[in-house]
Amino acid sequence: MNLFVIGATGRTGREIVQQALVRGHHVTAFVRSPESIALRHERLTVLRGNAMDENELLRAMQNHDAVVSTLGPRKVFKPSSMLHDSAVATTRAMNRSGVKRLVVLSAAAHFPGIPNRIASFIMRSHMHDSLAMEAIVQSSGLDWTIARPPRLTEEDYTTYRSRENAAPKMGFSMSRKAVAAFMLDAIEQKKHFRQIVGIAK
Numbered sequence: 403m404n405l406f407v408i409g410a411t412g413r414t415g416r417e418i419v420q421q422a423l424v425r426g427h428h429v430t431a432f433v434r435s436p437e438s439i440a441l442r443h444e445r446l447t448v449l450r451g452n453a454m455d456e457n458e459l460l461r462a463m464q465n466h467d468a469v470v471s472t473l474g475p476r477k478v479f480k481p482s483s484m485l486h487d488s489a490v491a492t493t494r495a496m497n498r499s500g501v502k503r504l505v506v507l508s509a510a511a512h513f514p515g516i517p518n519r520i521a522s523f524i525m526r527s528h529m530h531d532s533l534a535m536e537a538i539v540q541s542s543g544l545d546w547t548i549a550r551p552p553r554l555t556e557e558d559y560t561t562y563r564s565r566e567n568a569a570p571k572m573g574f575s576m577s578r579k580a581v582a583a584f585m586l587d588a589i590e591q592k593k594h595f596r597q598i599v600g601i602a603k
């Protein structure tokens with residue numbers, strides 16, 4: 403498949419790129435700083451672009467089969483509408499280009515529960531932006547999947563549990579490698595269309 407990755411320089415995004423290449427896909431990494439990607443591969447194209455610019459996205463995403471977004475704010479406590487603004491630009495570009503499949507990374511803190519309420523309060527501006535992003539994705543008319551993991555780690559496993567519309571029980575953390583595996587599986591296996599999916603170790 404031809405995969406278009408937004409957030410490819412991030413910790414989860416890098417896992418997406420690496421695993422997608424191992425799985426035999428062609429990957430376009432759409433990034434604001436191409437120099438951050440040291441990886442070279444014959445099936446990897448790195449494009450400089452603004453993830454908030456619908457027209458730049460539109461030009462770059464032609465002829466792709468799916469878009470994966472693992473964007474996240476570099477400063478989590480600073481108010482930002484980056485996730486929302488990028489979701490608006492991305493979903494508009496996808497609808498114009500005819501790319502239908504979108505898998506985005508969100509957060510388990512949006513599920514009900516007291517620990518999540520606490521996390522949501524501490525990171526309220528980021529959580530507000532993340533929820534606004536989800537709303538844009540859900541109303542996009544695309545074949546979307548929203549992945550909601552708990553705390554992310556650098557551990558080395560790629561296995562995961564998943565549950566539509568709820569967090570897996572007692573799932574308090576998850577490796578970024580496993581998040582990437584879930585997002586790629588959802589695309590390859592055509593699963594979880596128009597679903598919010600709780601994922602965890």
Ligand SMILES: NC(=O)c1ccc[n+]([C@@H]2O[C@H](COP(=O)([O-])OP(=O)(O)OC[C@H]3O[C@@H](n4cnc5c(N)ncnc54)[C@H](OP(=O)(O)O)[C@@H]3O)[C@@H](O)[C@H]2O)c1
Pocket residue numbers: 408409410411412413414415434435438453472473474475476484507508509510532551552553554555
């Ligand atoms: N950390 C956790 O425990 C946790 C738990 C649950 C969910 N999540 C969610 O997971 C997501 C990603 O996490 P992560 O740890 O993989 O993120 P990360 O390592 O911080 O990477 C963030 C990515 O977003 C890009 N980005 C940030 N601001 C941008 C902007 N204005 N324009 C274009 N690109 C921009 C970064 O690009 P540059 O390299 O150019 O900065 C980078 O590629 C977040 O949305 C977060 O809510 C995290």
